Amino acid sequence: VLGYMEGVQDADKLVEALEIARAAEKPVVLMKVGRSEVGTAAAASHTASLTGSDAVFDALLRQYNVFRPNSIDEMFDVGYAFAGGLLPESARTGIVTVSGGVGVIMADAAEDAGLELPALPEATQERMKALVPFAGTRNPLDVTAQFINDATLMETMYGALLEEGDYASAVCFMAGVGLNPLMMKELEPRLDAVRQRFPDHLHMLAILTTPERRARLQAMGYLCYEDPSRAIHALGVLARYAEALRRGPSAPPPDLPPGAPRLGAGSDINEVEGKRILAAAGVPAVSERLVGSAGEAAEAAEAAGFPVVMKIVSPDILHKSEIGGVILNVATRKAAGKAYDDLLARAEAHAPEARIDGVLVAPMVSGGVETILGVVRDPVFGPVVMFGLGGIFVEVLKDVTFRIAPFGADEAHRMIREVRGYPMLEGVRGAPPADLDALAEALARLSAFAAANGDVLETIDVNPFIVLPKGEGAVAVDALIAVRKNAGG
Structure with missing residues (x-):
């Protein structure tokens, strides 16, 4: 299914259609315009629908x-690849080329596309070297221009790549050979023989040729592109789609716990x-106590165990760190009493009209990775869950990803792996890996809560949400x- 969209007038119908396509394993390539502010305004004025x-x-x-292309060419490149009706069984890809330089270009494109080039x-490389001593034999397999003198080399080397390389797909760059009728007369039966030997593999040719010859190659089962990088890119889309199909249906979102509160407008x-x-x-939260005096603060801090963090609590002060409304590493009863007085003084100085509910005393949480969980209300799709690395720089780094609520823990795991800072959660420079299962479960439960309260919820901002080492929550x-x-x- 190829589609073009400027805006959405009925989000529920769109989601229902995508669910039907996913259940039927029907690929969807959907161009949604309006990425920029100018484009969004133009689309809204054109369709009178929300973007x-x-x-x-x-x-x-x-x-x-669903694949979202960035251009019309990309939309038809990918749609054409899906129309071939064959999906790769894995991302393992073999490249055959008549040019070493283009082979390098294709290898770079394959990495960008998420393909594997083992x-x-x-033993196979040694046999290929015996056939063409100056060939590049690792992968890409560079048959060189020697195949012009001996057309059997293409069948032999291409066939060996698929026979012995354990690749699910092959992309063969043939440059302008397709415009030479004499050479193609020799090569076409060789290419047909390879395709017949390996009917379950996905075959692509990057070749300049005539419409008639292209039709014959396509009839053999080859997908034909003029640009090798565009062929590789399309193959990468197919491989990701096939991998998602192999994962099977997503897990359902979790049920809300009995007695989960209902928000009121x-x-x-x-x-x-x-x-x-x-x-x-x-969604687990740190244990804490709200206090109303310096004496209560000292008692609460001692009960929590030093060191503690102390924070001003006010519905009118949303970003406490900006006014000095957070004091870390409070280590004694005396320091806790002083911190209480300091926090109230800072609130009075920076927000004299703010309503003050008291001061929060909580144990310091250390040894984890700071992340941010959030919910925003999209005007089209309703509650949307956000995840990213947390802390005070989240708005600067903008390393975040989103999902429509609700969703299950498996979708949350995929969401987590999308952020650029994901390696920090795996453990870097000797740090232990973070408890990804606990993080994914929290995201899924947050999504269920957001969906259940979508009619009144505006935003949720959990920052930081500290992910402790694996097994610690x-x-x-x-x-x-x-x-x-x-x-x-």
Whole structure:
């Protein structure tokens, strides 16, 4: 299915159509224009429909294994590849080329496309060297221009690549050979013989040729492209689609725990109440205590165990760190009492009209990776869950990804792996790997809570959400929940 879209007038119908296509294993290539602000405005004025966030639309397509092209050429390149009706059984790809330089270009394109180019077995390489001593035999397999003198070399070397290389697909670059009728008269039966020997492999040719000859090659079962990089790119899309099919249906979203709270429109929710609500919905939060005096602060800090963190709590102060409303590493009773007085003084100085609910005392959480979990309300698709690496620089780095709520833990795992900073969660410079299962479960439960409260929810911001070492879980350290003034408004 190839489609073009400027906006969405009925999000539910779109999602239903994508669900039907996914269940039927029908590939969808959908061009959605309006990536830029100017493009979005033009699309909205043209169709009188909501365009929504482009990042959210991307997230929807990833959830349903839909490919989004950036150009008309790319849309038809990929659509043509899908129309061949054969998907690669893996990302393992063999490249045959008549030019070493183009082979390098194709290898670079393959890495960008997420394809694997394992080397041919040593014994195979030695046999290829015996046939053409100056050939490049690793993968790409460079048959060189020697095949012009001996057309059997193409069949022999191409066949050996598939016979012994354990590749699911092969891409063969033949330059302008397809325009030479005498050479093609020799090569066509050789290519047909290879295709007949390996009917379950996906075969692509990057070749300049005539329309008539192209039709004959396609009838043999070859997908024909003029540009080898475009062929590689299309193959990468097919490989990712096939991998998603092999994974099978996504796990359903989790059920909300019994007694999970229901949000009400128009209410103010402070940090303490926000974390209590999230914890009841299955998103773990750090233990803490709200205090109303310096003496209570000292007692709470001692009970929590030093060192502690202390924070001002106010529904009117959303970004506490910007006014000095967070004090870390409070290590004694005396320091806790002083920190209480300092926090109130800072709030009075920077936000004198703010309502103050008290000061929060919580144990310091260390030894984990700071992430951010969030929910935003998209005007088209409703609650959308965000994930990224957390801390104070999240708005600068913008290393985040999205999913439409709700979703299961397997989709959350894929979401986690999309951020550029994912290696930090795997453990770097001696740090232990983070508890990815706990993180994925929290994302899935947050998505279920967001979907259940979509009529009133505006945003959720859990930053940081600290992911502890594997097996130790994860906890919300700070949280903000904002609701709409009127349900559904």
